Amino acid sequence: MQLTEDELVAAIARVVSGPAPGVRVGIGDDAALATVRTGELALTTDLLVEGSHFERRLIAPRDLGYKAIAVNLSDLAAMGASPRFALVSLGLPAAVDAAWVVELYGGMVECASEYAVSIVGGDLSRARETTISVTLVGEAPVGRAVLRSGASAGERIAVTGTLGASAAGLLLSRSSKDVLSESLTAGWGRQLLRAHERPTPRIGEGETLAQSGATAMMDLSDGLSRDLPRLCRASGIGAVIRADRVPLAPAVAANAERLGIDPLDVAVSGGEDYELLAVLPAGVIDDAAERLRDRFGVPLTEIGETTVREGITIVGDDGEERPLEPKGWDHFARG
Amino acid sequence: MQLTEDELVAAIARVVSGPAPGVRVGIGDDAALATVRTGELALTTDLLVEGSHFERRLIAPRDLGYKAIAVNLSDLAAMGASPRFALVSLGLPAAVDAAWVVELYGGMVECASEYAVSIVGGDLSRARETTISVTLVGEAPVGRAVLRSGASAGERIAVTGTLGASAAGLLLSRSSKDVLSESLTAGWGRQLLRAHERPTPRIGEGETLAQSGATAMMDLSDGLSRDLPRLCRASGIGAVIRADRVPLAPAVAANAERLGIDPLDVAVSGGEDYELLAVLPAGVIDDAAERLRDRFGVPLTEIGETTVREGITIVGDDGEERPLEPKGWDHFARG
Numbered sequence: 001m002q003l004t005e006d007e008l009v010a011a012i013a014r015v016v017s018g019p020a021p022g023v024r025v026g027i028g029d030d031a032a033l034a035t036v037r038t039g040e041l042a043l044t045t046d047l048l049v050e051g052s053h054f055e056r057r058l059i060a061p062r063d064l065g066y067k068a069i070a071v072n073l074s075d076l077a078a079m080g081a082s083p084r085f086a087l088v089s090l091g092l093p094a095a096v097d098a099a100w101v102v103e104l105y106g107g108m109v110e111c112a113s114e115y116a117v118s119i120v121g122g123d124l125s126r127a128r129e130t131t132i133s134v135t136l137v138g139e140a141p142v143g144r145a146v147l148r149s150g151a152s153a154g155e156r157i158a159v160t161g162t163l164g165a166s167a168a169g170l171l172l173s174r175s176s177k178d179v180l181s182e183s184l185t186a187g188w189g190r191q192l193l194r195a196h197e198r199p200t201p202r203i204g205e206g207e208t209l210a211q212s213g214a215t216a217m218m219d220l221s222d223g224l225s226r227d228l229p230r231l232c233r234a235s236g237i238g239a240v241i242r243a244d245r246v247p248l249a250p251a252v253a254a255n256a257e258r259l260g261i262d263p264l265d266v267a268v269s270g271g272e273d274y275e276l277l278a279v280l281p282a283g284v285i286d287d288a289a290e291r292l293r294d295r296f297g298v299p300l301t302e303i304g305e306t307t308v309r310e311g312i313t314i315v316g317d318d319g320e321e322r323p324l325e326p327k328g329w330d331h332f333a334r335g
Numbered sequence: 336m337q338l339t340e341d342e343l344v345a346a347i348a349r350v351v352s353g354p355a356p357g358v359r360v361g362i363g364d365d366a367a368l369a370t371v372r373t374g375e376l377a378l379t380t381d382l383l384v385e386g387s388h389f390e391r392r393l394i395a396p397r398d399l400g401y402k403a404i405a406v407n408l409s410d411l412a413a414m415g416a417s418p419r420f421a422l423v424s425l426g427l428p429a430a431v432d433a434a435w436v437v438e439l440y441g442g443m444v445e446c447a448s449e450y451a452v453s454i455v456g457g458d459l460s461r462a463r464e465t466t467i468s469v470t471l472v473g474e475a476p477v478g479r480a481v482l483r484s485g486a487s488a489g490e491r492i493a494v495t496g497t498l499g500a501s502a503a504g505l506l507l508s509r510s511s512k513d514v515l516s517e518s519l520t521a522g523w524g525r526q527l528l529r530a531h532e533r534p535t536p537r538i539g540e541g542e543t544l545a546q547s548g549a550t551a552m553m554d555l556s557d558g559l560s561r562d563l564p565r566l567c568r569a570s571g572i573g574a575v576i577r578a579d580r581v582p583l584a585p586a587v588a589a590n591a592e593r594l595g596i597d598p599l600d601v602a603v604s605g606g607e608d609y610e611l612l613a614v615l616p617a618g619v620i621d622d623a624a625e626r627l628r629d630r631f632g633v634p635l636t637e638i639g640e641t642t643v644r645e646g647i648t649i650v651g652d653d654g655e656e657r658p659l660e661p662k663g664w665d666h667f668a669r670g
Contacts, residue, residue, distance in 0.1 A: 006565075024375065028569070029483050030413035030553050031379035031473070038373055040359065044366035045470060047424035047458045078365035089382035089468050123382045133424050133468035135380060138366070148364050218365050230341075234363070 003098050005124055011098060012122075015105040020118035022084065032120035034085050039139040042081035046072050050130040058173050061100045063197035064132075065107025071221065072136040073115055073201035074274040078219040079145040080210025081138040083117045083203065088134050091127025104132075115203055144210060148234035151216035151279035153308040157239055158285060158300050160205050160276045160292065163224065164263060165249035167270025169196030171259055179258065188251040195249065199274040205292055209278050209300075212288035216279040223271035226326045229312055231277060241304035241314045241324060268314070269327035279306060338433050340459055346433060347457075350440040355453035357419065367455035369420050374474040377416035381407050385465040393508050396435045398532035399467075400442025406556065407471040408450055408536035409609040413554040414480040415545025416473040418452045418538065423469050426462025439467075450538055479545060483569035486551035486614035488643040492574055493620060493635050495537050495544075495611045495627065498559065499598060500584035502605025504531030506594055514593065523586040530584065534609040540627055544613050544635075547623035551614040558606035561661045564647055566612060576639035576649045576659060603649070604662035614641055 003011065013027045020026070025033040048068055050056055059067075069086060076083045088108060092101065105119075112119055117136070169192035172183060183189025202219070209217060218231050224241070232239050248263050256263040278300075280288055289300040307313075312324040338346065348362045355361070360368040383403055385391055394402075404421060411418045423443060427436065440454075447454055452471070504527035507518060518524025537554070544552060553566050559576070567574050583598050591598040613635075615623055624635040642648075647659040 025480075025482060030410040031377040031416065031471075031480075033414070033475070033480050034376045034378065035477070036371075036376060041369045041371060041376075041420075041472070042366040043369065043420060043422055043456055043472065045422040045424050045456055045458050045468070047426055047460045047466070047468060049426050049460045049462045049466075051463070052461045075365040079368070081366065085376075085378060087378055087380040087470055089380050091382055091384050091466060121378055121380055123380050125382045125384045126387045127384045127466065128386070128463050131382070131384075131426060131462065131466055133380070133382060135422055135470040136366075137376070137378065137472065140368070142370070145360075145366075145368050147360060 008098060008101065008124060011102055012105050015102055015109055016119045023118050023120055026118065026120045027122065032085070034120060036084060036139045040142050040145060042076050042079050042138040042140055042145060043135070044072055044075040045133065045135040046075070048132040056130055059197055061103035062107035062110070065104040066111040066198050068132045068134050069108050069111040069117070070199050070201045071274060072134045073117070073203055074199065074219040074221065076136055076138040077202045077206035078217050078276060079140060080206045080217065081140040081145055082207065083115050083136055083138040085137040086112055086117050086119045086134060088119055088122040088132070090122070091125045091131030093128060093130060094126065096130060115201065146210045146214050146217040148216055148218050148231045151231065151235035151237055151306050153237050153306050155215060155279045155281050155306045156285045156302050157241065157304045157306060158278050158280060158302045159220065159247065160202050160298050160300055161273070162247045162249040163220070163273050163275060164252040164267035164270050165192050165195035166199060166272040167266045168249070168252045168259060168261065169193045170272070171261065183255070188255055191251045196272065199272065201274060202276045205296055205298055206276055208291050208295060209276065209288055212280065212291060213284040214278045214280050214288070218277050220273045220275050220277050221271065223269045223327070224277065225269045225324050227277060228324070229326060232310065232312060238307040238310040239304055239312050240307055241312065243314055243316050245301060245303045247299065247301040268324070343433060343436065343459060346437055347440050350437055350444055351454045358453050358455055361453065361455045362457065367420070369455060371419060371474045375477050375480060377411050377414050377473040377475055377480060378470070379407055379410040380468065380470040381410070383467040391465055394532055396438035397442035397445070400439040401446040401533050403467045403469050404443045404446040404452070405534050405536045406609060407469045408452070408538055409534065409554040409556065411471055411473040412537045412541035413552050413611060414475060415541045415552065416475040416480055417542065418450050418471055418473040420472040421447055421452050421454045421469060423454055423457040423467070424459070425457070426460045426466030428463060428465060429461065431465060450536065481545045481549050481552040483551055483553050483566045486566065486570035486572055486641050488572050488641050490550060490614045490616050490641045491620045491637050492576065492639045492641060493613050493615060493637045494555065494582065495540050495633055495635055497582045497584040498555070498608050498610060499587040499602035499605050500527050500530035501534060501607040502601045503584070503587045503594060503596065504528045505607070506596065518590070523590050526586045531607065534607065536609060537611045540631055540633055541611055543626050543630060544611065544623055547615065547626060548619040549613045549615050549623070553612050555608045555610050555612050556606060558604045558662070559612065560604045560659050562612060563659070564661060566614070567645065567647060573642040573645040574639055574647050575642055576647065578649055578651050580636060580638045582634065582636040603659070
């Protein structure tokens with residue numbers, strides 16, 4: 001890349017530019033200036049590192065940019081918060097050219113625009129591996145955000161959408177050329193790859209679940225088997241999950257054999273689905289499900305319930321109970 | 336490092352923990368929740384990458400943590416904003432142990448506490464080189480933050496404190512064992528190293544300069560010779576600087592020969608001083624300087640003035656004018 005930092009910042013600013021509601025100063029000054037309504041700020045950040053979170057040769061920069069914003073939006077969705085502003089820092093190896101960076105920003109702006117988010121700042125550095133750090137600022141009515149810690153025993157556990165497609169998409173992207181091209185011809189390959197490359201942050205769904213009385217919520221980034229224990233620990237409860245209720249992504253269920261995977265395993269431990277895991281009192285779950293279906297066309301599936309006894313149990317199709325082992329993604333342990 | 340991500344997060348949370356004003360939810364949920372007064376948010380982020388911004392063998396983790404927060408605070412100081420919340424993401428090689436990470440956070444908390452900032456969130460990832468991404472959220476009275484773009488021709492250019500100590504400290508840290516130990520024995524070495532490792536963000540000074548009528552402001556992170564042109568471009572003006580007015584750090588002026596450096600060169604192009612560069616109308620600069628001296632014991636030195644003609648000129652001790660060439664740090668070009 002032959003551009004100086006100032007030149008690359010200028011190129012990025014052209015992609016990102018344009019006045020945005022609430023933003024007085026965006027990229028280019030020492031800090032951005034923006035106003036929020038008088039709610040509570042919701043602040044979240046994610047670090048994506050080449051080799052741990054993505055392979056540059058396996059994902060188009062536009063998709064990677066989209067995903068980098070989407071996964072942060074998902075954290076705000078999990079609070080029931082509305083996203084407003086994003087800051088993006090990039091660590092770039094010398095081998096990455098300016099066109100790649102501009103495409104990456106194109107994808108970030110595409111996702112941000114869909115959710116009315118403004119990219120207001122950032123930083124650039126040389127690095128040995130491509131590194132993307134995104135921070136999102138959102139807001140929620142004071143005291144109304146949904147934490148991980150609010151669930152009680154005897155409530156219902158539910159997930160939005162379906163599970164497993166993202167992890168299956170990752171497997172597919174790494175599979176042989178023959179399997180990949182067959183899957184793309186048949187159509188289901190594109191679905192799985194898209195689930196992995198362009199996850200849908202459940203922003204509207206999160207706000208609706210918060211309004212519907214969800215007592216605890218988080219997003220499924222590392223897989224149910226790692227994330228549900230985190231929610232349960234935060235709430236001081238346990239959970240029983242029914243295997244036959246876990247909503248498998250149709251393309252995963254239909255092509256599990258071709259991919260050589262156990263669909264339940266992928267759905268429970270695969271990670272990166274970015275669906276919402278929500279706990280709701282028994283009296284409100286049907287109403288919440290109806291609202292999600294009506295407003296967003298998204299299913300809310302009850303998969304189990306919270307228990308006084310700590311630990312997570314999964315009841316198999318055969319009725320047998322066994323502990324749910326955390327097998328999902330640990331971006332930190334890998335690499 | 337043998338800890339899992341959850342265990343390391345728990346260790347970090349113990350260092351960071353404690354209730355903080357305005358923070359309802361800190362580290363551990365999907366997002367942090369915090370309230371601000373009804374001002375304008377000031378948002379800034381910096382990415383520090385091993386090899387480009389620091390060498391792990393040359394700086395103690397506690398100092399590095401302190402500096403990572405300080406340099407972000409400096410960006411808010413440059414707006415005249417008050418810092419409130421920080422988010423910190425770390426990319427860590429497997430060779431970095433948990434004790435190093437806890438020390439790093441110790442330094443971050445030390446700096447954050449001095450400026451009443453709460454660390455409310457973050458993320459961890461494996462990486463090939465140590466990477467620190469800090470985002471800071473501050474606030475300023477609506478419409479009162481000082482931008483880079485507000486200066487007019489015929490105003491005074493001033494800097495807080497003195498320049499050159501940080502770059503001289505970096506040179507010293509890389510110099511021979513003999514020079515280093517001699518400098519530490521004599522005392523001036525510690526001063527220079529400290530300037531490089533623990534820069535002082537000019538938070539109170541920035542607010543005071545904003546209240547005193549500064550028309551434009553930025554912090555000197557890349558050196559006057561790179562940063563002044565940025566401010567001038569943003570304001571659509573030029574500048575004339577007088578070499579004999581540039582305030583040299585005393586330890587630099589006194590030991591330039593031993594270090595083999597031109598003190599003016601280091602002060603103008605060295606970078607990482609994190610002093611404030613401010614433009615003020617002629618009628619208010621004396622009053623502003625008096626306030627900085629009285630409140631903080633910090634000098635404000637007039638070094639030149641803004642001009643209609645674009646470009647930056649430096650007038651030498653001999654009265655000769657020449658263009659000020661941008662020679663400071665470009666973290667992006669290096670490496």
